[in-house]
Amino acid sequence: MAATLETIETLEQATGKYKYGFVTDIESDKAPKGLNEDIIRFISAKKDEPEWMLEWRLKAFAVWQKMDSPDWAKLDIPPIDYQDAYYYAAPKTSDGPASLDEVDPELLRTYEKLGIPISEQKLLAGVVAVDAVFDSVSVATTFRDELAKAGVIFCPISEAIREYPELIKTYMGSVVPVADNYFSALNAAVFTDGSFVYIPKGVRCPMELSTYFRINEQNTGQFERTLIIAEDSSYVSYLEGCTAPQRDENQLHAAVVELVAMQDAEIKYSTVQNWYPGDENGKGGIYNFVTKRGACRGDRSKISWTQVETGSAITWKYPSCILQGKDSVGEFYSVALTNNFQQADTGTKMIHIGEGSRSTIISKGISAGRSQNCYRGLVRIQPGAENARNFTQCDSLLVGDRCGAHTVPYIVSRNPSAKIEHEATTSRISEDQLFYCLQRGISEEDAVSLIVNGFCKEVMKELPMEFAVEAQKLIGISLEGSVG
Amino acid sequence: MTPLLEIKDLHASVGDTPILKGINLTINHGEIHAIMGPNGSGKSTMSYVLSGRDGYEVTGGDVLMNGQSILEMEADERARAGMFLAFQYPVELPGVAGMSFLRAAVNARRLDKGEDEIDQLEFVKMVRAKAKDLSIDDEMLKRAVNVGFSGGEKKRYEILQMALLEPQLAVLDETDSGLDVDALKIVSEGVNMLRDANRSMLVITHYQRLLNHIVPDYVHILANGKIRRSGGKELALEVEESGYAGIDDAA
Numbered sequence: 001m002a003a004t005l006e007t008i009e010t011l012e013q014a015t016g017k018y019k020y021g022f023v024t025d026i027e028s029d030k031a032p033k034g035l036n037e038d039i040i041r042f043i044s045a046k047k048d049e050p051e052w053m054l055e056w057r058l059k060a061f062a063v064w065q066k067m068d069s070p071d072w073a074k075l076d077i078p079p080i081d082y083q084d085a086y087y088y089a090a091p092k093t094s095d096g097p098a099s100l101d102e103v104d105p106e107l108l109r110t111y112e113k114l115g116i117p118i119s120e121q122k123l124l125a126g127v128v129a130v131d132a133v134f135d136s137v138s139v140a141t142t143f144r145d146e147l148a149k150a151g152v153i154f155c156p157i158s159e160a161i162r163e164y165p166e167l168i169k170t171y172m173g174s175v176v177p178v179a180d181n182y183f184s185a186l187n188a189a190v191f192t193d194g195s196f197v198y199i200p201k202g203v204r205c206p207m208e209l210s211t212y213f214r215i216n217e218q219n220t221g222q223f224e225r226t227l228i229i230a231e232d233s234s235y236v237s238y239l240e241g242c243t244a245p246q247r248d249e250n251q252l253h254a255a256v257v258e259l260v261a262m263q264d265a266e267i268k269y270s271t272v273q274n275w276y277p278g279d280e281n282g283k284g285g286i287y288n289f290v291t292k293r294g295a296c297r298g299d300r301s302k303i304s305w306t307q308v309e310t311g312s313a314i315t316w317k318y319p320s321c322i323l324q325g326k327d328s329v330g331e332f333y334s335v336a337l338t339n340n341f342q343q344a345d346t347g348t349k350m351i352h353i354g355e356g357s358r359s360t361i362i363s364k365g366i367s368a369g370r371s372q373n374c375y376r377g378l379v380r381i382q383p384g385a386e387n388a389r390n391f392t393q394c395d396s397l398l399v400g401d402r403c404g405a406h407t408v409p410y411i412v413s414r415n416p417s418a419k420i421e422h423e424a425t426t427s428r429i430s431e432d433q434l435f436y437c438l439q440r441g442i443s444e445e446d447a448v449s450l451i452v453n454g455f456c457k458e459v460m461k462e463l464p465m466e467f468a469v470e471a472q473k474l475i476g477i478s479l480e481g482s483v484g
Numbered sequence: 485m486t487p488l489l490e491i492k493d494l495h496a497s498v499g500d501t502p503i504l505k506g507i508n509l510t511i512n513h514g515e516i517h518a519i520m521g522p523n524g525s526g527k528s529t530m531s532y533v534l535s536g537r538d539g540y541e542v543t544g545g546d547v548l549m550n551g552q553s554i555l556e557m558e559a560d561e562r563a564r565a566g567m568f569l570a571f572q573y574p575v576e577l578p579g580v581a582g583m584s585f586l587r588a589a590v591n592a593r594r595l596d597k598g599e600d601e602i603d604q605l606e607f608v609k610m611v612r613a614k615a616k617d618l619s620i621d622d623e624m625l626k627r628a629v630n631v632g633f634s635g636g637e638k639k640r641y642e643i644l645q646m647a648l649l650e651p652q653l654a655v656l657d658e659t660d661s662g663l664d665v666d667a668l669k670i671v672s673e674g675v676n677m678l679r680d681a682n683r684s685m686l687v688i689t690h691y692q693r694l695l696n697h698i699v700p701d702y703v704h705i706l707a708n709g710k711i712r713r714s715g716g717k718e719l720a721l722e723v724e725e726s727g728y729a730g731i732d733d734a735a
Contacts, residue, residue: 435537436575440589440645441563441596450588454579454628 031088060188073345153198160196175258183289194225199234224255230265263298275311282341285313292319296328304331320349323357330359338371347377352385361392367403368482374406449476495544505709521706568651572658577629636667643674660694672697692724
């Protein structure tokens with residue numbers, strides 16, 4: 001109660017009065033609908049944030065209000081009423097189904113196909129909170145102990161804002177500035193949580209870090225914000241997401257991920273995104289507007305993005321690398337699969353600034369049903385990027401005859417010594433290939449899954465092993481109903 | 485005993501063009517039948533109609549396997565029921581690891597029979613043993629299905645699949661095409677090792693030379709969509725000498 005009173009006081013000091021009747025609601029776990037300065041103050045107060053963070057959010061909000069939603073992507077985005085959404089809701093397990101019996105059987109069928117154990121199914125379906133699954137204190141302690149021994153910081157970003165303000169002030173917004181784009185500004189104003197990772201100089205992170213194991217956080221929320229800093233000669237591999245479709249009532253997601261790699265450091269960031277794509281008639285589904293960017297600040301630093309995107313009704317996402325360091329390396333490996341009425345506009349930006357910087361882009365787009373799948377990528381060589389190199393390969397695979405595949409590469413070279421290669425193919429699963437598999441007794445669905453996984457192989461092999469196996473099954477499941 | 489395969493007055497079209505015009509053929513368990521015929525006689529169409537490929541429409545007659553009609557069955561169901569087609573032109577599957585493909589095929593059959601999926605180690609051992617007989621090395625097994633294989637390698641790979649899937653009926657569609665003498669020998673030896681009282685084969689070929697290696701019990705001459713003559717293995721030699729000319733009239 002004392003804490004609540006304190007929060008009210010903080011709010012009173014900050015806002016003077018509550019236009020939206022917050023006083024009575026302060027104990028509630030939900031802010032009222034709508035987006036305004038008061039809501040932002042409420043979020044900041046709920047998160048127990050320092051004043052400078054609130055200022056930062058408010059500035060971002062002011063910037064966002066002056067911006068327009070981008071319309072250059074090949075996406076048909078229905079108008080979004082930002083005042084008709086909730087921006088803060090504390091995680092409550094009681095909101096979820098009481099047991100797996102109450103969960104959509106379709107969801108359970110998918111879990112089963114992915115081979116997910118019951119305990120994890122409960123977590124994913126929202127029956128229990130994450131810490132109830134990993135409730136064994138020893139697991140958590142061993143995990144934290146091991147990281148602490150190595151000097152690695154891995155915690156929710158809200159905790160980092162309180163505990164490591166200097167790091168946050170230095171790096172947050174340094175790769176994706178608040179005003180970078182409409183959705184990054186929105187995220188900066190209202191982000192509720194996300195991960196913070198700091199790898200000290202010379203440390204090779206002793207385990208793969210996964211949002212899955214960030215046990216003290218129950219709900220990453222719709223406006224996730226992640227910051228990863230790898231100091232000189234350090235290494236970290238970070239896994240985001242999960243192959244299983246997660247129960248999620250938020251329609252709009254706008255995440256921001258920032259990576260900073262110093263001299264000789266390497267960050268490997270892998271994502272499997274499988275949010276609700278909407279039904280087979282295109283009803284419902286998540287809108288996913290993500291800004292992911294990494295800065296290779298130091299010489300010989302390396303950032304590698306690997307993504308398998310099969311979910312969401314709309315995906316707008318371009319994980320990018322700013323290759324500042326001499327001989328720095330950027331990589332982007334992507335599988336984007338769309339089915340039914342899904343739309344994806346995804347790709348990358350490789351900005352070559354440092355001398356001898358190199359980048360590789362391997363993009364595999366699969367369209368099925370009536371979906372539209374677009375690769376959009378920029379390779380920019382700045383004047384100082386002597387001997388920069390890029391290799392891009394964009395392959396599209398069409399399943400059926402009502403879907404679309406589009407490739408939009410932008411290439412800007414301002415240094416004549418640069419070497420840029422771009423290869424692109426578009427193909428269909430041939431009737432010959434299907435019949436060959438069928439004749440061996442393999443069902444049509446399994447055959448399509450085999451052929452599509454073969455098509456994605458170069459990207460799949462970049463995923464950490466245990467992730468790759470699930471991702472392969474996921475590809476098959478996401479294509480269900482696309483043939484026959 | 486019920487014959488393994490009975491083809492009764494089979495008519496089939498591709499688009500609006502009738503290709504098979506009343507085929508009658510009975511294959512008993514353990515028999516090897518050869519179908520010979522000039523180009524365009526309907527040999528490949530017959531292999532596709534039997535295996536259930538889309539686009540090959542049966543317009544009359546019936547095909548029974550072990551006494552039951554298979555015409556309503558999908559291609560994959562027929563395959564799991566024991567029908568195997570060795571392709572004239574095996575298809576490349578880029579990125580699809582050979583071992584995964586072979587295992588998917590073997591498991592599809594096992595699951596259909598209510599058996600468990602095959603143990604990974606046991607499977608690898610089995611494939612290696614059978615591959616050795618066909619001079620297929622580990623390196624080739626690691627590659628994507630048929631990608632970058634020479635003509636001979638592709639045909640050996642077909643026979644390897646046949647050995648793994650142990651079909652009741654194997655249809656070999658022009659398995660000799662594109663093979664030099666040495667490759668033909670390896671492939672034929674592979675096929676002969678699979679001869680067995682419970683396995684029948686339908687060997688489709690344009691030339692007699694394959695039948696020197698895979699010796700058939702019966703030879704049928706297919707021309708213009710019908711079997712015009714049937715006989716023993718000596719019929720193949722006769723065709724080799726006098727050609728297909730005049731066969732039509734002999735019907």
